[in-house]
Amino acid sequence: MTTTTTFREAFRAGLRESLSGDERVFLMGEDVGRYGGCFAVSQGLLEEFGPERIRDTPLSESAFVGAGIGAALGGMRPIVEIMTVNFSLLALDQILNNAATLLHMSGGQLAVPLVVRIPTGPGRQLAAQHSHTLEGWYAHIPGLRVLAPATPADARGMLAPALADPDPVLIFEQIGLYGTSGELPDDGGPVDITHAAVRRPGTDVTLVGYGGSLPTALAAAEELAADRVAAEVVDLRVLRPLDEATVLDSVRRTHRLVVVDNAWRSGSISAEVAARVAEKGLYDLDAPIERVCGAEVPLPYPRHLEEAALPAVADVVAAARRAIG
Known part of the structure; x- marks a missing residue:
């Protein structure tokens, strides 16, 4: 059996399932709490899980991505949302020089189980500074896993295995798909994050x-x-x-x-x-x-x-x- 749902709702379902299933998981980023997310993906989660698990951050991508790296090193399972992919460039030092390299540079002692969610791409008339498709840039970096869900099942099911991965995982969420609908299997669970x-x-x-x-x-x-x-x-x-x-x-x-x-x-x-x-x-x-x-x-x-x-x-x-x- 399947249910017709929007990509936005599928992403939210993945967040809700991960937050419910593991108390180490928390979400943080700009406007993810009280506002419900820039694209309404986290709407309602603050009321459901409280401000300790759904954390609004200051407008400093480098700071809150760095905080996510520290939390991951400390045993938590942070999900960091960067508002759009262009703003991820402000945290590129943390992503490239810290998250992606620490496992290698520590001789396998320091895993960084961090998930970064990044809305990406065109389709909403957000013009030249907010419509980038930069997934390929990040796919160039050893030490990262880079995911690009394009179906509701992947939108919901990629988050759980991403959180279980010892390496940092970037999930690029296509902005133009958020409001579109697709079929979601009722019995769907975690999906493969290794194969096409x-x-x-x-x-x-x-x-x-x-x-x-x-x-x-x-x-x-x-x-x-x-x-x-x-x-x-x-x-x-x-x-x-x-x-x-x-x-x-x-x-x-x-x-x-x-x-x-x-x-x-x-x-x-x-x-x-x-x-x-x-x-x-x-x-x-x-x-x-x-x-x-x-x-x-x-x-x-x-x-x-x-x-x-x-x-x-x-x-x-x-x-x-x-x-x-």
């Missing part, structure tokens, strides 16, 4: 997406199906460590690859996926790899320009048709 997932089987071309680009890939596959083209859709889900095996297995079946990425093309996750397939699956390809990415401009504010700067279904369909030839 095939969301739609196919034999003619592989479409790879993650986070906010997955709905575009799925919609393109549906349009291609009307022309009797069977597109397989792979949801990366985990950006570090990248599950290249699932992508390579799909390419062996379809012999063609299109990567869909809302981020800028240069130095992106799409570039990494394309490089790994070229390195390890070149002879399985019957056509050049196609990439459909965000335009390399600061994201515009007007809705029609924001949409024009992002991968469209028609762009993905056209790339798939080029690959098929």
Whole structure:
């Protein structure tokens, strides 16, 4: 059985289950308590769990991410929310130079079981300074696990295994998906945070997406199906460590690859996926790899320009048709 729910409600359900199941878990960040979260994900949790477990912080990302690292080192299981991904840059020193390195630098003695939730991406007309897709930057950093849930089941189920991971985990929540709805299994629990997932089987071309680009890939596959083209859709889900095996297995079946990425093309996750397939699956390809990415401009504010700067279904369909030839 499944229930139709919004991504916002699915993320909230994951938070509620984690807070209820382990007294070491607490949530902190800007406006997560009394205001209910910048995107209303934590709405109602302050009343349910109290101010010791749902903590509003000062406007200092470096300070409260650092406090989360300290709490994790002290045996707690902190969930830190950074309001949007652009503000995460203010805590990059703590994330890169402390959270990601302490286990290595201590010879395995100091694990940092910290979870950082980061709303990311375009779709809400938040303009150039608040619409970044920077997951690929963080996926570059050894010592982190980087997750990008794109289904309600992952939105709810990724948090529990992330909290159980001895390494710091960043969960990137696509802002444009918060208000959208999807099916959530009634008996769903923790989900795999190691492997990619095939969301739609196919034999003619592989479409790879993650986070906010997955709905575009799925919609393109549906349009291609009307022309009797069977597109397989792979949801990366985990950006570090990248599950290249699932992508390579799909390419062996379809012999063609299109990567869909809302981020800028240069130095992106799409570039990494394309490089790994070229390195390890070149002879399985019957056509050049196609990439459909965000335009390399600061994201515009007007809705029609924001949409024009992002991968469209028609762009993905056209790339798939080029690959098929």
